[in-house]
Amino acid sequence: MTRVLLLSAGFGDGHRQVANALRESFIQRDVTVFEVDCFENTNLFLAKVNQWLYEVTTRYFPALYGFIYRKTANLSPNHVLWKWLSLFSRKAFVRALKLYQPDIVLQLFPDHGVEFVPRQHVKPFIGAVITDFSVHSHWFHPNVDAYFIPHSAMKSDMEAFVSSGAKIIDSGIPIRNQFVMNHNAPTHPDTPYILFATGGRGLFPDLENVIQTILTKLPTVDVYVMCGRNTAMLRRIETLIPGCRRLRALPYVDNVAELFRGASLAVVKAGGVTVSECLVSQCPMIFYRPQPGQEADNADFLERMGAGKVVRNERDLIDILTNRTFWSEIARMKEVCASLAHPDASDVIAEYVLGQVHQHATQSPQYSQVK
Numbered sequence: 001m002t003r004v005l006l007l008s009a010g011f012g013d014g015h016r017q018v019a020n021a022l023r024e025s026f027i028q029r030d031v032t033v034f035e036v037d038c039f040e041n042t043n044l045f046l047a048k049v050n051q052w053l054y055e056v057t058t059r060y061f062p063a064l065y066g067f068i069y070r071k072t073a074n075l076s077p078n079h080v081l082w083k084w085l086s087l088f089s090r091k092a093f094v095r096a097l098k099l100y101q102p103d104i105v106l107q108l109f110p111d112h113g114v115e116f117v118p119r120q121h122v123k124p125f126i127g128a129v130i131t132d133f134s135v136h137s138h139w140f141h142p143n144v145d146a147y148f149i150p151h152s153a154m155k156s157d158m159e160a161f162v163s164s165g166a167k168i169i170d171s172g173i174p175i176r177n178q179f180v181m182n183h184n185a186p187t188h189p190d191t192p193y194i195l196f197a198t199g200g201r202g203l204f205p206d207l208e209n210v211i212q213t214i215l216t217k218l219p220t221v222d223v224y225v226m227c228g229r230n231t232a233m234l235r236r237i238e239t240l241i242p243g244c245r246r247l248r249a250l251p252y253v254d255n256v257a258e259l260f261r262g263a264s265l266a267v268v269k270a271g272g273v274t275v276s277e278c279l280v281s282q283c284p285m286i287f288y289r290p291q292p293g294q295e296a297d298n299a300d301f302l303e304r305m306g307a308g309k310v311v312r313n314e315r316d317l318i319d320i321l322t323n324r325t326f327w328s329e330i331a332r333m334k335e336v337c338a339s340l341a342h343p344d345a346s347d348v349i350a351e352y353v354l355g356q357v358h359q360h361a362t363q364s365p366q367y368s369q370v371k
Contacts, residue, residue: 002357005102005124006035007093009109010047011054013199014131014273018108021174022129025346029354034100038113041092050088058291066292069136077140077161082112085138089113097121104353110138117143125357129349130154131173132272134297137161145356148349150272151301151340171349172342173276178257180280180343187262191246193222194321195263195283197274198233204269205289206314207233208240213314215246217322222246224259257281265330267317270295275302279341284333286311286320306336 004026008019023033039047057065075081090113096102097117107114107128117123128139129148139147140161147162148171149155155168162168194214198204211223227234229252237249253259260266260281267286268274275298278285285308287299302308309326311317320326342348 001032003032003100003102004104005096005100007038007107008035009037009039010051014271015108017176017273018131018174021176021346024177025350029350036096038089038092042089046088062291069293073136075137077137086112090116103357112141115141115143125353127353132294132298133301134294169352172345173272174346175277179277189262191222192264193224195259195266196225197266197268198226198228199269199271210314213318217318224248224250226250228252270299272298279337280343282334282337284330288317305340307333307340
């Protein structure tokens with residue numbers, strides 16, 4: 001039986017959600033699936049420190065995070081920084097190869113630990129599933145056989161990093177099955193509503209002020225706020241306007257697809273998975289002060305495509321939402337979302353990699369020496 005190894009990471013929720021979507025597609029095809037967080041399995045303490053640094057930097061020092069992201073975006077795939085960072089994951093990857101002997105390895109997080117396959121092991125097919133509409137050099141290394149990308153427009157920016165022989169597949173970003181099932185089913189909410197999607201960590205700048213202003217300026221529209229796992233945010237929103245029936249604070253919920261499909265539009269934290277879910281749900285987006293780095297790239301890309309609007313401050317947000325021209329564009333924006341959507345992304349990836357493995361099953365093994 002074919003075996004697939006998924007390499008995820010504990011930095012945010014998106015990588016695990018992508019892993020779950022891919023796992024479902026492979027299991028439907030009678031494929032054995034393993035998932036490993038190579039950072040935690042190499043050194044749990046250092047992995048937790050790195051996750052803590054990521055949380056603190058993105059939450060309290062987003063400009064610093066964005067600066068580092070930009071400074072490293074165009075480094076060579078062979079840069080010593082990537083070699084050094086791979087020390088945090090390499091040992092666990094090699095152990096997983098020995099233990100699971102996968103035919104296919106899919107990276108769901110940028111890492112160069114996968115570059116090192118011991119000579120005594122047959123090299124599996126290695127794919128990198130890029131989970132943002134952003135090109136960064138950390139994703140690229142010579143051992144990748146195929147890159148699965150959110151949109152074909154990214155290909156030209158990738159040419160400087162992709163090694164000879166590697167394929168680039170316009171697959172989209174894998175999303176949860178609830179978004180794939182009946183993604184065209186219409187919804188008819190009793191009252192139009194704007195949905196705030198703050199991500200699994202519940203992060204959103206100026207949230208209380210923005211909500212109060214929207215409720216004042218748009219008296220016929222309700223506001224739903226998905227607070228994720230941020231219980232402090234949930235309590236703040238619940239008590240923001242006592243007795244206000246137009247404001248609904250939601251904890252971490254499972255029916256996210258239904259909420260996106262029913263919304264007039266979503267004000268979102270521009271993570272790659274979240275925006276992909278919006279596209280499939282045909283839900284136009286507003287990106288309010290997107291975080292520097294890959295989220296800003298996601299927001300800029302989708303604004304260029306016509307699926308959303310980037311807003312830098314509260315005043316500009318209200319100007320857009322109170323502009324009749326903007327609301328007349330919603331139908332067109334929904335059509336753009338539908339044209340960019342990849343509800344079948346996980347199936348496209350599964351079919352491609354399985355086809356490659358079966359096609360090359362009788363060919364001579366390829367090897368990559370530990371460096």
